[in-house]
Every structure is written in structure tokens, then in C-alpha cells.
Amino acid sequence: DADVTQTPRNRITKTGKRIMLECSQTKGHDRMYWYRQDPGLGLRLIYYSFDVKDINKGEISDGYSVSRQAQAKFSLSLESAIPNQTALYFCATSPKAGQGLTDTQYFGPGTRLTVL
Amino acid sequence: AQSVTQLGSHVSVSEGALVLLRCNYSSSVPPYLFWYVQYPNQGLQLLLKYTSAATLVKGINGFEAEFKKSETSFHLTKPSAHMSDAAEYFCAVSHGSGNTGKLIFGQGTTLQVKP
Numbered sequence: 354d355a356d357v358t359q360t361p362r363n364r365i366t367k368t369g370k371r372i373m374l375e376c377s378q379t380k381g382h383d384r385m386y387w388y389r390q391d392p393g394l395g396l397r398l399i400y401y402s403f404d405v406k407d408i409n410k411g412e413i414s415d416g417y418s419v420s421r422q423a424q425a426k427f428s429l430s431l432e433s434a435i436p437n438q439t440a441l442y443f444c445a446t447s448p449k450a451g452q453g454l455t456d457t458q459y460f461g462p463g464t465r466l467t468v469l
Numbered sequence: 470a471q472s473v474t475q476l477g478s479h480v481s482v483s484e485g486a487l488v489l490l491r492c493n494y495s496s497s498v499p500p501y502l503f504w505y506v507q508y509p510n511q512g513l514q515l516l517l518k519y520t521s522a523a524t525l526v527k528g529i530n531g532f533e534a535e536f537k538k539s540e541t542s543f544h545l546t547k548p549s550a551h552m553s554d555a556a557e558y559f560c561a562v563s564h565g566s567g568n569t570g571k572l573i574f575g576q577g578t579t580l581q582v583k584p
Contacts, residue, residue: 357512386571393478395559395574396513411571443512457503458572460512 356380357461359444365467372431374464376444383449385427386458387411387419390441399442402427403449434468441465471496473562475575483583488532488547490578492560495541502543503561503572504534513559519543530554555582 357378366372376385383404388396388411398411400419408419416438420428431438442465445458476491494500501520505513517528524536530553534545543560560575 388574393576395473395475395576396572397574398571401571445513457515457518458513460505460514462510462512 357444357446357459359442359461359464361464362462363465365469366434367469368433368435370434370468372434372466374429374431374442374444374466376427376429376461378425378444378446378459378461380446380448380459381424382446382459383424384447385421386445386447387417387427387429388443388445389413389438390443390463396443399429431466431468434466436468439466439468471500471562471573473560473573473575475558475560475578477578478576479579479581481581481583482550484552485549488545488550488554488580490545490558490560490580492534492543492545492575493541494543494560494562496562501563502534502536503563504528504532504543504545505559505561505574507557507559507577509556516545516558550580550582552582552584555580 360375386401387399390396397413402408402421418430441463443463444461447458472495474493503518504516506516507513517526519526519536527533532547557577557579559577561572563572
């Protein structure tokens with residue numbers, strides 16, 4: 354079974370709709386991240402969370418919000434989707450220093466989101 | 470500010486040939502450096518990482534990378550390409566203290582392996 358799962362894997366929606374992407378992990382990691390991938394731009398960090406009570410903005414957080422419902426769950430929401438949010442979205446986890454390999458991140462399979 | 474530049478968005482090699490994917494970084498503190506690989510329709514997985522121990526780092530699938538501080542480089546190599554190496558490769562840097570957990574990724578390099 355996959356350690357980091359994302360749902361849905363593919364989603365097509367319309368401009369203005371609210372969308373939630375979900376991420377769950379069974380790795381027992383404290384840290385979770387949301388990235389978006391665009392061709393030629395690599396991965397860019399949207400939000401990250403170091404524990405349930407710690408949420409931080411990444412470099413491109415505008416238009417997005419997150420919720421850390423539990424250690425194992427981290428959701429990304431697009432309150433009002435727009436076409437330039439069409440991208441591949443990845444969730445990742447990493448252990449806190451002392452629990453394992455510092456800074457190695459483990460990625461989910463991604464969610465392909467298309468906003469029409 | 471830290472940054473990563475990958476030279477060449479596409480690299481094409483013949484099967485059995487040397488693979489060289491270039492990565493240069495900018496960091497004001499000693500960096501942790503990573504190479505990740507993304508196979509089609511999959512998430513990223515770690516190939517190898519540099520954490521200030523040995524400058525030559527060996528990873529999975531026969532890949533290795535050498536940290537050269539004087540050149541601010543961390544190029545990825547493999548002596549002999551295999552068809553299964555075709556994928557997108559990302560170089561990334563994180564803060565040297567190791568406690569922030571944030572990665573900054575390069576733009577990615579797509580490796581094509583020709584028969």
C-alpha cells in the first residue's frame with residue numbers, strides 16, 4: 354500500500370468552483386507539504402505544516418488554503434478556482450529531525466487538476 | 470536566498486552512454502542537496518542526497534553525484550544509461566540547518582534514452 358495517498362487523482366472543474374484536494378499518509382511523519390508542478394517551473398511550495406497546530410505559507414500561497422485535520426491528513430483548498438491554477442499538485446511528507454532522515458521528502462502520486 | 474538552476478531542460482542520450490545532468494545551486498549557508506526522479510504519472514522519489522558527509526554521493530539505480538563547493542555544483546551522473554532511466558529529474562536544495570524542511574527545486578531535466 355502507498356504511504357502517501359492523494360485524492361482525487363484527476364479532477365476537471367470550472368472557474369469559480371471550490372475544490373479540495375486531500376492527502377493522507379501512513380508514514381507517521383509530522384511534516385507535510387503541498388506543491389504544484391508546472392512545466393518548465395519545477396515544483397513550487399504552496400503551504401507546509403510542521404505539526405497539526407503549525408501551518409505556514411510557501412512561495413505561492415495566494416488563492417489557496419489548507420487544513421491539517423490530523424497528523425496524517427493535510428488538505429488543500431482552492432476557494433474559487435481559476436484557469437491558471439491548472440497544474441499537477443503533489444503532497445509530500447518528511448520526518449522531524451530525530452525521527453529519521455532529515456529533510457528527505459516522500460511524495461504522493463499527484464493530483465492533476467484542470468480548471469476550465 | 471537559495472536557488473537551484475538545472476542546465477538543460479531536455480537531455481538525450483543513447484542506451485549505454487554516459488548520463489550527465491547538471492545542477493548549480495546558490496546558498497549562503499552550507500546546503501543539503503538532493504536529486505529526485507519522477508517517472509511518468511508518478512510522484513517524485515529520492516535518488517540521492519548530500520548532507521555534508523562525503524562529497525561523492527551514491528544513490529539508487531547506479532546514479533551518483535559529486536558536491537563541488539568551489540563550483541557550487543551537484544551534477545548527477547550514471548556511467549551507462551538504461552531505457553528505464555527515461556524520466557524527469559529534479560535537483561533541490563534545502564536549508565543547511567536541516568530543520569526547516571523546505572525544499573527549493575530546479576526547473577527539471579527530462580532525460581530521453583534512445584535505443
